[in-house]
Amino acid sequence: MKYPIAIEPGSDEAAWGVAVPDLPGCFSAADGGVDEAIENAKEAIAAWIEAAVDSGEPVPMPSSIHAHRANPEFAGWIWAIAEVDPAVLDERAERVNITLPRRVLARLDAKARAAGETRSGYIARLALSAP
Numbered sequence: 001m002k003y004p005i006a007i008e009p010g011s012d013e014a015a016w017g018v019a020v021p022d023l024p025g026c027f028s029a030a031d032g033g034v035d036e037a038i039e040n041a042k043e044a045i046a047a048w049i050e051a052a053v054d055s056g057e058p059v060p061m062p063s064s065i066h067a068h069r070a071n072p073e074f075a076g077w078i079w080a081i082a083e084v085d086p087a088v089l090d091e092r093a094e095r096v097n098i099t100l101p102r103r104v105l106a107r108l109d110a111k112a113r114a115a116g117e118t119r120s121g122y123i124a125r126l127a128l129s130a131p
Contacts, residue, residue: 001086004065005041007034007078020082021068022060023048034078041082049088054128059089 003020010016010030016037020026028044030036052059065079100108112122 001062001089002081002083003041003045003062004068005038005080005082006068006074007037007041007080009076009078018044019074019077020045020048021071021074022063034080038080038082041080042084045082045084046088049084053089053091 003022006019006021008017008019010033015029015031016033018028018030018037018041020028020041023045026044026048028037028040030040049059051057065081068074069079108122109119112119115122115125117125
């Protein structure tokens with residue numbers, strides 16, 4: 001997915017600001033110029049999408065840069081595209097093979113049973129709730 005981003009030019013004293021107009025409240029910044037601003041925007045977009053999906057909120061699809069260029073809020077800003085892997089929206093289950101010591105697997109299964117969950121569900125919940 002290719003999201004248009006608006007980059008507010010920085011200086012030696014100020015960071016480069018980044019806004020993602022299609023994702024309300026999605027902002028980023030960089031000290032190292034346009035290339036770093038684009039990379040940081042990709043991380044911010046992925047985090048915004050992940051949080052929206054986790055909370056059941058809809059994720060707006062990217063629009064074109066032209067849809068936002070006329071916005072006077074971004075006058076004098078640099079426009080770029082931040083490409084994010086569409087897999088961040090993919091909810092399909094995927095079988096994986098992991099290797100764990102038997103004692104760890106036994107502990108994992110016991111904790112999953114105690115929580116009333118499957119092994120996979122327990123691991124997924126832990127991963128999604130980790131800071």
